[in-house]
Amino acid sequence: MEYILEVNNVVKQYGDYTALNNVSLKVPKGSIYGLLGPNGAGKTSLIRIINQITMPDSGEILLDGEKLSPDHIGHIGYMPEERGLYKSMKVGEQALYLAQLKGLSKTEAKKQLEYWFEKLEIKGWWNKKIQELSKGMAQKIQFVVTVLHQPKLLIFDEPFSGFDPVNANLIKDEILELRDKGATIIFSTHRMESVEELCDDIALIHKSNKLIEGKINDVKREYRTNTFEVGIVPFNLQGFLANIATTEYKSEKTDFKTLDDELKLSITLPQAGTSSQLLKYLMEHGNVTYFVEKIPSVNDIFIKTVSQI
Amino acid sequence: MSLSLIIKREFNSKVRNKSFIVMTFLSPLLIVAMGALVAYLAGVNKDVVNKIAIYDTADLLKDDFKDNANTKYVDLSAMPLEEAKKIASEDYAGLIYIPVTDSITQLADSKIEYLSNDTPNLEFVSTIEKVANEKITKYKLKQLGFDYDKIEEAKTRSKIYLSKFSGEETHKEGSIIKIIIGGLFGYLIMMFVIIYGNMVMRSVIEEKTNRIIEIIISSVKPFQLMMGKIIGTSMAGILQFIIWTILGLGLFTILSSVFNVEMGATAQTEEVAQSMEGIQLYISELWKLPLMTMFISFIIYFIGGYFLYSSLYAAIGAAVDSETDSQQFLLPIIMPLMLGVYVGFFTVISDPNGTVATVFSMIPLTSPIVMMMRIPFGVPLWEVIVSMVILFATFFGVVWFAAKIYRIGILMYGKKPTYKELFKWLKY
Structure with a gap:
């Protein structure tokens, strides 16, 4: 170049x-x-x-x-x-x-x-x-x-x-x-x-x-965290939450804007995991309405890097 | 290329400034108008006639006080003293009281008094003293058997004729001319440095507060900008001086022709002839001065002095954010200038080639002023050359130093720097 x-x-x-x-x-x-x-x-x-x-x-x-x-x-x-x-x-x-x-x-x-x-x-x-x-x-x-x-x-x-x-x-x-x-x-x-x-x-x-x-x-x-924002309507809400806690996926409740009132989670993949595996897992437990990788904004990177030092 | 652009811009921005135009054309008028006013006021005073009362019952001195254009003496000896005092305090400027004594000789030991409401001027007091002293002296001499008129006749008034070993004749008037011309040149340099140095400083501060400085110095070197500013401003100043000189000469010619007409109509021919002779003497003395040397050295000292000081002004402008902050840094600049003028007026006049004058005409911060004052009295060429060499060597040193401070200062905003910080900038 x-x-x-x-x-x-x-x-x-x-x-x-x-x-x-x-x-x-x-x-x-x-x-x-x-x-x-x-x-x-x-x-x-x-x-x-x-x-x-x-x-x-x-x-x-x-x-x-x-x-x-x-x-x-x-x-x-x-x-x-x-x-x-x-x-x-x-x-x-x-x-x-x-x-x-x-x-x-x-x-x-x-x-x-x-x-x-x-x-x-x-x-x-x-x-x-x-x-x-x-x-x-x-x-x-x-x-x-x-x-x-x-x-x-x-x-x-x-x-x-x-x-x-x-x-x-x-x-x-x-x-x-x-x-x-x-x-x-x-x-x-x-x-x-x-x-x-x-x-x-x-x-x-x-x-x-x-x-x-x-x-x-x-x-x-480089700064991606392999975290996905997921919107899902589970078949069995309690069962799904209990199940996901046993997996390697780290999930927590989060909020983002959608039209419906589904369960909103932010899920981080394990080291070797791929997005399609995650999607497959989710589809087994409910209707996936939203699935987007959380891309770090420059602002996130900026703040993260600056506050590290 | 860019230097000439900067010079042009600086020159234009100064010359197009309204206050510059107004000052250029108004100042000579103001100065002439002030001169005319002073002359007029002095004339007004002259026409006033002071009435002075004399109380001299013994008739010792009263005939010796002769009336003149400004004073008129009136004898009040006929009335009682108290009444005379009362009248004098009301209607007269003052009262001369001469005590009664047996003879004029005793008058010397008694008290002659002058009574007035306000303090009389010294000239008038000495007139009274002179009248009394002359009369008493004359009387004493007569008593001792001298013929006063013969003594008067025997008095000699000799005149010293001055000339140089090189053969030229000079006059006392020549020294006066030299003092005036030298002083004028020295003073001119000082004024120019202060006025236009300040202008340079203001223009640096303006660029700094406008924040345009960063754009400019991304195109040209700070040194170029500084020099362009100094040169451009000096050219505007020189233009102003040329206009002043032309206007001044013009006005002077007009005024003097007007006054000449008036003088020709009223004044006595003898007086005119005398003053004409005096003027001619001054003019011939003027031509005897080393005019060419003076002119050339004026130009050189002017350039050297102005550049030396204005680069300091530029450095100060760069170091501060506003004009009010510049005061503490300006003092060390004004001091040597004032010192130069004072040293010039006090030591050069009494001893143009003395140690003090010589030393100060070598020190670069004062040499443009002091040497210019010395040159009319005749200074060895080598001294002038040494002084100029020192001046220009210092000039380059100071410009280097100022450019360093300037370069750093123009990018520093916020707090006013201390001398210590300025010193640190030199090492950046």
Whole structure:
């Protein structure tokens, strides 16, 4: 597999405090990559190093196979968590300035800017000052500024915070479109719903260390507990409950939403058990109305991993 | 490439700022208007005539007090003292009381009094003393058999002509010009450093509080951003100074031509001729100064001093979150500037090539000010060069140091750092 970004054994210390302890990551090309971790885990430190805002104490970073250098600045787009623009500068002028800092020529920047303004229906804002815009409007400008120079790698730190649902959706669609056009996107977030929805790969950073990395499904598979949520109308309720207690299946009463009022259990398979064996067993004892594997959510994995340490 | 972009943006954002525009065009008008107001007020005072009462029953001094444009003496000796005092306290500015003595000589040992409601100005008091002293001296001399008029005749008023070993003639007026020009340049550098250094600091704080800083430095190096800011701001400042100079000269020309017309109409020709001669003397002295050296060294010291200080201002701006937090760090910057100006005014004037002045014109934090004040008096070239070399060496050191603090500081939010923490940042 080709990787757009490889982080190899990066260490960063601030005085006595270790912000990143030997962290390695591989971000596949064309993916949406979720960089997860609680506050203070080291996500921002890592992102700053990728953006060459700070330098790592040791370790190296490869962008598209090349060692990261100032020439790569134009290939990366970064939207920090703390959004900011010059308040008293006009929208168009400001976007042009920031794009030119990324290495775009003025005419090219203008062309791109017109494209995006058209696309997001914000054409009338060109000569407005940021301080005249609402927070959500300013966020849109911030997004445009981030993607204007058509970077290969986009880094969004908490991209949806501050957007209303309509605009958040709009931005989400734009991000997916950018991915389809070949850009790679790194999300840094602790909002798990968006991760489930968008990310192909995830990495979990906690207390300066990387704990998990991989395809989201691989990670989930690794964290699966072989637990099934089962809805059943037993032929003989007492008999069934007594019987299942003698088996290797670990069961407990649980609750989930169904239409009927059946017995709801969560059943964990024994080491060697398979789902079809379980289903067969259940069918012998009643009408199975519901049978779903309980897949760990990213949130579960996150909380489980973080609280272990 | 990006440096020039940053410079352009900084320059534009300063120059387009409303308060900048207002300040640029209003300040010269305000200064001229203030000057005119002061001149007018001084003139108003001049037209007031003070009436002074004299009580001199023995007729010893009263004829010696001569009326002039601002004072008029009135003899009240005819009435009783108490009444004279009463009238004087109501209608007169004051009363000179001369005691009755047998002869003028005894007057020296008796008490001449001046009574008034408020404290008289010192000049007036010394006028009274002078009148009394002259009269008594004259009288004593006469008693001793001297001819006062002959003594007057014999008095000599010699004048010292100053010149240099190199042959040029100088005048006392030349020293005044040197003090004024040197002081002006030194003061200008200090003002520029404070005004535009602060502007640099504010603009750093603005970027930090706007949080745009992270976007910018993901595109350019913090050092580039800092230098772009400093250069862009200084260019806006230089533009402002040029406009001020042009406006100032224009206004000055207009005003002086207006005043000249007025003066020609009223003033006595002799006075005008005298003042014209004086002005010409000053101008010729001005041309004798090493103007080219001064101009070139002004530019160099200006750049060196401004960059040295404004990089410190930038570092402070990066270290704090708001302007109010910057006070404790600003003090160590303002101090050497003030010191430079004070040392300049007190030691350079009394001894331009003395040890104190020389040392302070070498210390990089004060040298732009102090050396600029010394140069009009003539400073050996090597001293100027050494001082400039030290200044620029320090400049690079300080910029390195400031850039380090800046680089760390702009990403630090929250609590105000201590000096200890700033020192720690240097090692990051």
